[in-house]
Amino acid sequence: MTMLYELIEVSAERVAEATALQRGSTKWSYDRLCQSMNGVASGLANLGLGRQDRVGIYLPKLLESVAACFGAARAGGTFVPLNPLLKPAQVGHIIRDSSLRILITSPERLGDLTGELADCPSVRTVVLVGTGSVPSPLPHIESLGWAEAFPETPVTPKTIHRVIDTDVAAILYTSGSTGRPKGVVLSHRNMVTGAVSVSTYLENNADDRLLAALPLSFDYGFSQLTTAFRVGARVVLIDHLFARDVINAVQREEITGLAAVPPLWIQLADLAWPTSITDHLRYITNSGGRMPRATLDKLRNALPRTKPYLMYGLTEAFRATYLPPSEVDRRPDSMGKAIPNTEVMVVRPDGSPCAPNEPGELVQRGSLVALGYWNDAAKTGERFKPVPGQPNELPIKEMAVWSGDTVRMDEDGYLYFVGRRDEMIKTSGYRVSPTEVEEVVYASGLVSDAVAVAAPHPGLGEGIVLVASPPDHTDRVDRQAATNPPTEALLNYCRARFPSYMVPQRIEWLESLPRNPNGKFDRPMLARQYRGVFGDSA
Numbered sequence: 114m115t116m117l118y119e120l121i122e123v124s125a126e127r128v129a130e131a132t133a134l135q136r137g138s139t140k141w142s143y144d145r146l147c148q149s150m151n152g153v154a155s156g157l158a159n160l161g162l163g164r165q166d167r168v169g170i171y172l173p174k175l176l177e178s179v180a181a182c183f184g185a186a187r188a189g190g191t192f193v194p195l196n197p198l199l200k201p202a203q204v205g206h207i208i209r210d211s212s213l214r215i216l217i218t219s220p221e222r223l224g225d226l227t228g229e230l231a232d233c234p235s236v237r238t239v240v241l242v243g244t245g246s247v248p249s250p251l252p253h254i255e256s257l258g259w260a261e262a263f264p265e266t267p268v269t270p271k272t273i274h275r276v277i278d279t280d281v282a283a284i285l286y287t288s289g290s291t292g293r294p295k296g297v298v299l300s301h302r303n304m305v306t307g308a309v310s311v312s313t314y315l316e317n318n319a320d321d322r323l324l325a326a327l328p329l330s331f332d333y334g335f336s337q338l339t340t341a342f343r344v345g346a347r348v349v350l351i352d353h354l355f356a357r358d359v360i361n362a363v364q365r366e367e368i369t370g371l372a373a374v375p376p377l378w379i380q381l382a383d384l385a386w387p388t389s390i391t392d393h394l395r396y397i398t399n400s401g402g403r404m405p406r407a408t409l410d411k412l413r414n415a416l417p418r419t420k421p422y423l424m425y426g427l428t429e430a431f432r433a434t435y436l437p438p439s440e441v442d443r444r445p446d447s448m449g450k451a452i453p454n455t456e457v458m459v460v461r462p463d464g465s466p467c468a469p470n471e472p473g474e475l476v477q478r479g480s481l482v483a484l485g486y487w488n489d490a491a492k493t494g495e496r497f498k499p500v501p502g503q504p505n506e507l508p509i510k511e512m513a514v515w516s517g518d519t520v521r522m523d524e525d526g527y528l529y530f531v532g533r534r535d536e537m538i539k540t541s542g543y544r545v546s547p548t549e550v551e552e553v554v555y556a557s558g559l560v561s562d563a564v565a566v567a568a569p570h571p572g573l574g575e576g577i578v579l580v581a582s583p584p585d586h587t588d589r590v591d592r593q594a595a596t597n598p599p600t601e602a603l604l605n606y607c608r609a610r611f612p613s614y615m616v617p618q619r620i621e622w623l624e625s626l627p628r629n630p631n632g633k634f635d636r637p638m639l640a641r642q643y644r645g646v647f648g649d650s651a
Contacts, residue, residue, distance in 0.1 A: 115278040116301045118154075118187040120308060120342040121147050128319060128345040134176050135366070136350040141176055143345065149177075149263075153184025154273055156263035157215065160238050162190050164274045165281050166214040171195040171204060171222055174329060174350040177242045177259060179338060181217045182329070184263070186282045186301065189274025190214075193284045193296070194330040197222075197352075198612035203294065205229030207286050208236060210488055211296060220245035223256075230254065238262075278302040284487050285332055287428050287544050294549075296487035297332075297428045306480045307431040308339035310453045314435055315370065315396060315422065321346035323370045326359050326377070331542070332428045333400050337372055356380035360390070367393045374401035374542025375408070376573045382411035391418045400424040400432070401542035402574040403530060406445055413441075423449060425530065428544075429496060429514045431481045433457050434528055448520065448528040455479035458513075459522045464501030469524045472531050476501065478513040536636060538567040540575045541614040547636075550607075550615060554579060557606040559599045562626045565617065566640040570647045578643045579603075579617035582625055598622040619646055 114123055124133070125147035133143040141149070157168065168185040170192060172178045178194075185192035193211050195204055204226060208216065212235040218226070220241050230236060230251055238255045240262045241247060247256060282304055284296040317323075323341045325348050327334030341348045349366045353359050356377060363371060364387050371394060373381065378399060397412065397419055404423060413421060421441055425448040426432035434457060436449030451457040459473040460466055467473035478500045485493035496517070499510035519531040538545040547565035554563045560581040570576035583598050600620050607616045621643060627635040 114305055114309075114343070116186070116276055117282045117304050117339070118150060118183050120305065120339055121150055121183055124342055124345040131319065131345055132347045133342065133345075134179055134348055134350065136174070136176055139176065146176075146180065149180040150184045150187055152263045153180050154187035157185060157188040157190060158273045160215060160262065162188055162214060164189050165191050167191050167193050167211045167284065169193045169195055169208060169211070169213040169216045169218075170329075171197065171216065171218040171226075172242060173197050173352045174325060175242060176350070177217075178329060179348075179350075180263075182283070182335075186276070187273065189276050189280070191281045191284055193286070194328075194335070195286070196328050196330040196612070198328070198614070200610055200612065201225050201229050202610065203612075205233065207294060207296070208233045210293070211284055211286075214238070215240065217242065217259075219243045220247045224248040227251070276301065278305070281484065283335075285330060285335070285428055293546075295489055295492060298484040298487050299332075299431075300484055302480050303431065303483055304339060306454060307336060308343045310455065310481070311336060311432060312340040312343045313453050314437075315340065315398070317341065317344045317346055317370070319345040321369045321395070322366055323348050323372075324359070324362055324366070324368045325350050326353055326362075327372060327374065327542070331401075332431055333372060333374070333426065333542075336431070337370075356384060360384060360386060363394060364390050369393055369395040370398070371396075372398045372400070374574075375399065375404050376541045378404055378412065379408050379572050382408045382415070386415040391416045394419045396420040396422055396438075398422040398424055400426050402539050403446075405571070409441075409445060423447070424452075425449070425528070427477070427514060427516055429483045429516075430455075430477045430479075431483075433475070433477050433516075436527075440527070444527055446529060447523075448530055450526055450528065451477075455481050457528065458501065459520055459528070460501050466502075467522070470521050472519050472521045474534070475516040475518050475520045475528070476513050477516065478511060482512060482514050538565065538575050538577055540567070540570070540573045540577060542574070543614050545577065545615050550577065550579065550611075550617065553607060553610050554581065554603065557603060558584070559603045559606065560584065562634070564626055564634045564636060564639055566636060566643060568619075568640070568643050568646050570618065573614075573618070576618040576647050577615070578639075578646060579620045580623060580626060580639050580643065581620060582623055619643075621646075 125143040129144040132140045133146040134141045168190050170181045182192045215238045217240045242259045278301045282301045283299045286294040286296045323337045325337045329335050420438035423436040425434045434449045456478050458476045500513040517534045520528050550565040551563050563581040567575040568578050
């Protein structure tokens with residue numbers, strides 16, 4: 114298997130009647146999923162999809178969402194999964210940045226996006242999933258229903274583009290340090306290599322049932338699909354409201370593999386797990402931040418026969434390291450070693466290798482390394498650079514991803530996380546740009562100055578602390594705001610414009626914000642000052 118869609122095609126040939134996808138009581142076999150994927154591919158071709166044109170999927174975790182992603186890749190296009198938690202303005206930015214050609218969404222979500230789509234001339238077709246009332250279409254956009262656009266007929270090779278493994282398959286958007294989400298460009302090779310590597314060390318097999326509790330727009334969430342499809346396993350899709358919903362689904366569907374991020378694991382660890390779950394839950398995995406030791410201990414006590422896999426990864430390179438369960442007792446704070454078919458190095462600023470236990474930057478090389486950031490050559494050049502130590506005589510240099518994360522490697526080759534060099538805030542498993550938060554806060558008119566910083570949080574990994582000064586005291590209203598800062602009004606403004614994970618957990622008011630000698634806000638000073646506002650994070 115070298116192409117992303119072949120993960121489904123090969124399993125459909127081997128285990129055609131086995132269940133591939135399930136949501137609630139609805140199940141699709143591998144044969145049914147393959148037919149739907151091919152129907153999407155044919156439909157997109159008939160809609161005039163060009164080679165590597167972008168197809169956006171803005172939906173909850175539906176069976177159609179999965180068929181749309183793989184069908185777009187099958188047609189030679191590029192799928193762009195949009196987190197369903199994003200607000201219309203954020204979705205609009207991604208649509209414009211990626212120049213989406215086709216958008217697949219629901220009637221309800223289309224209604225919310227009408228204002229944004231008026232400023233998105235690249236979108237020519239919207240395909241709607243569901244039976245809600247359809248808003249009046251915009252003049253430049255054709256609106257079709259799912260069944261009308263994607264009849265499930267066999268793929269005719271002449272109607273779709275030829276695809277090779279280095280072609281772009283997907284763009285996954287993550288927040289950028291410039292304040293705008295940036296798209297990580299992934300090839301078929303990137304995604305298939307990741308599926309093979311992860312399913313190898315997790316020892317996935319056709320009897321596995323994986324619960325997809327994370328967003329499919331998140332590389333860690335999407336990998337539940339690829340690792341399962343590679344071996345003919347089942348994926349159960351769930352959009353949960355409460356942590357208890359996850360445990361209930363694990364028990365009801367006899368889930369064998371569960372992936373989550375630290376904030377969710379913290380919630381799950383504090384709940385009672387039915388004793389029967391450990392009979393079938395073969396493993397759990399953690400990525401998106403360090404799992405607190407106390408949380409890990411609670412989970413292991415509740416699930417004594419379940420293997421914990423502690424992992425570290427970047428969207429820019431899918432996954433980098435994992436700690437084998439056999440090492441958890443000896444090295445519970447370790448990120449582990451490199452996953453199969455990748456190399457992880459710890460280097461100094463000049464690219465020379467660090468000595469054992471010397472902190473340095475984590476650099477990853479191999480076929481999991483992404484193709485760069487979409488539409489952003491400058492940021493790509495900062496993060497994607499030649500692999501250190503290559504011969505100068507080599508005319509074409511291999512590129513690696515320089516993570517920006519500081520780690521150390523012990524004498525046995527095990528890695529330990531030290532900290533991040535950039536200003537990104539890692540909260541609830543997401544990377545949040547301080548600048549993006551600040552831009553919206555400034556637009557509220559409720560502050561004069563604002564800086565968003567991270568502080569350790571016992572439930573979220575890091576919490577967002579917004580440090581702000583009240584509006585200038587130019588009239589009675591502003592003088593009143595200085596005495597009684599508009600905390601709740603500002604939070605409500607953020608809640609209306611951000612997904613919940615981007616809303617500050619705390620707002621601190623200062624008469625004026627400290628600046629460094631260059632006149633910039635002193636972010637490191639503020640981060641140190643408010644580091645303990647959420648209490649003990651261990």
